[in-house]
Amino acid sequence: MxxxxxxxxxxxxxxxxxxxxxxxxxxxxxxxxxxxxxxxxxxxxLVDLDPVLDPRIEAGPQGLRIGAGARMEAVAVHPEVARIAPAISEALLESASPQVRNLATMGGNLLQRTRCGYFRDAGVAACNKRRPGSGCAAIGGENRIHAVLGTSGQCIATHPSDFAVALVALEATLHLAGPDGERDMPIHHLYRTWDTHPEQETNLRPGEIIAAIQVPATALSRNARYLKVRDRAAFEWALLSAAVGLEIDGGTVRAARVAMGGVGTKPWRMRAVEAALIGKPANDDSYAAAAAHATEGAVARGENAYKITLMPRVLARALALAGGAA
Amino acid sequence: MNTQDSHTAPAPGVTLLVNGTRHHLAIGPEVTLLDALRERLNLTGAKKGCDLGQCGACTVILDGKRVNSCLVLAARAQDRPITTIEGLAADGRLHPLQQAFITHDAFQCGYCTPGQIMSGVALIEEGRGHDEAEIRKHMSGNLCRCGAYANIIAAIREAAART
Known part of the structure; x- marks a missing residue:
């Protein structure tokens, strides 16, 4: 080092x-x-944020306010988080190990870097994220874990956070502190897609810090669930994941929020799937038909083609989970 | 930048509170807690396996929580209570989980064992030591390349039942 x-x-x-x-x-x-x-x-x-970040987790009528300095484990086991937004508890408990969760902060979780092996190997010459303009070794290389949505000829890396996928489905808001003051940012504005600049991953301005995360409490957030598919049963990154919230009234889907992880260059909101669910009976046939829309625009790069096969299956299972809870 | 700010001055060193004893070390900010324990304090129980937070061999308890000491800068552990495997036995008596590891033959080469035991002690404190599935899930941060998992789980269950 x-x-x-x-x-x-x-x-x-x-x-x-x-x-x-x-x-x-x-x-x-x-x-x-x-x-x-x-x-x-x-x-x-290095600027040490630990002493200045807020570690508190607060629940109120508006929902949850999670200080960016809160540890993953503290949030994962917090009873109010489990009550207001169980998808967050599930996403965190299925992330990392207890030792890592006791150290890692919620703000840092959102800003962690991709697990692409070429990005994390400084001995590999071609990585546009690490060395802009140098190429992408994952395209045509070992890309079993890589993205099928939002990619370009520049980069096909996924974002690894489970928590971020849950936040996108729950439409969380970030409170930011910057050199020119504070502002709020919807979570879906945090991450960029890239055609030309994969090294620019977020829309944070220079010096800007995630200070807190606000999660609205709704009927939908209380029913939302998180499903993760991976190579081993614990302490493993998602190959695919889904955060799904449904509002069901009289056996009919009234509202739906669907996001997937592991498949896109950022946590991917599935609006076509959501639209296909509204007004449909809350049953497995509807879930399977809607989940088929998840792969619209997906592009395989070789080893990751299986993700396109798995996406609707994982999503249909997650919808059934959320439907059972709704 | 303004390098004259008092808080940006180079730190004169780090004070670590390990197993109840205070140590002052003249080390820079780039030294991890694991390296400080092993190389400066000769507390070699915590092991350097992967040095990337993936194997758990370096697990210690910091502020009452189990952590990977390879992922902690020693400077950020200043004045916070740290327990290592060397601090577990009290008055010459093994911690119940140490004894249970012997009873259940829960190790072969022993390299991962200090991390397994520190993680298991914390897991029992967390109230997660009673159900096998729960133990498996929450011991996932500790790898054992000898594959002694079955006996590690038995040892943790026994120690959890006695606390």
Whole structure:
């Protein structure tokens, strides 16, 4: 690991200023330290966010407010989170290991980098995310874990967060603190898709920090569920996942929110699936018919073609789970 | 940037509170807690397996929570209570989970064992030690390449039942 200076700001505003001046942020450190040990990232200045991030988890009539400094494990086992948004509890409990969850923060979880093996191997020359303009070794390479939606000839990496997929389905809002003040951002604006600049992953401005996450409490959030499909039963990244919330009245689907993970370059909202569910009877036939829309626009790159086969199956199962809870 | 700010001055070192004893170490910010324990304090119970948070051999308890010490900068563990495998036995008596690992032959080569035991101690504290499926899931952060999992689970169940 390259040596660096650890800067300790006294508050969020100062942290944002240090970030805007070129310091790299570290919060829980679970992803940043992996990347630094592998020489994927070599910051000479780290700005320690841990003392200035809010770790509180609060539940009120409007929903949940999760401080960005809250640890994954604390959120995962919080009874109010499980009551208001069980999809969040499920997504977090199926993420990482207890040891990692005790360190990793919620803000850092949203900003963790892709698990693409070419991105994480500094010895690989071609990676447009790591070295803009150098190419993409995953296209034509080992790409079993890679994306089928939102890709380009530049990059086919997925975003690895389970939590982010649940937040997209629940239409969460991020509170941001930046060098020029605070602002709110809908979660679906956080991540970019890329045609030309895969190294630009988010719409955060220089120095901007995720300070808190607001999750609205609705009938739909209380029924939403998270389903994860992976290579081993625990401590493994999603190959595919789905966060699904349904509002069912008199046996008919009135509202639906559907997002998938592991299939897109960012957590992928499935609006065509949602539209196909509205007004339909809440049964397995409707779920299967709607889930077929999930693959619209999907492009396989070789080893990841199985994801297109699995997408409607995983989604139909997740819809049945959420339908059973609704 | 303004390098004259007092908080950006190089840290003079780190004070670690390990197994009830305070140690001051003259180390830079790039030293992990695992390296500080092993290389500076000669507490070599915590093992360096993958050094990437994937194997759990470096597990220690920090502020009452189990963590991968390879993913913690020592500077950020300043003054926070740390328990390592060396601090588990009290008054010459093994911790119940240490004894249960012996009783159940829960290790072969032993390399992962300190991490397994620290993780298991925390898991029992978390109230997750009674059901086999739950133990399997919440011990997933500790790999054993010898494959002693069946006996590790038996040891944790026994120790959990006695606490």
């Amino acid at each position: 390259q040596s660096f200076t650890l800067q300790r700001p006294s508050g969020l505003a100062e942290a944002a200023r240090l970030g805007a001046e070129g310091g790299e942020f570290i919060a829980g450190g679970t992803d940043m330290l992996q990347l630094m040990k592998e020489w994927v990232r070599t910051p000479d200045r």
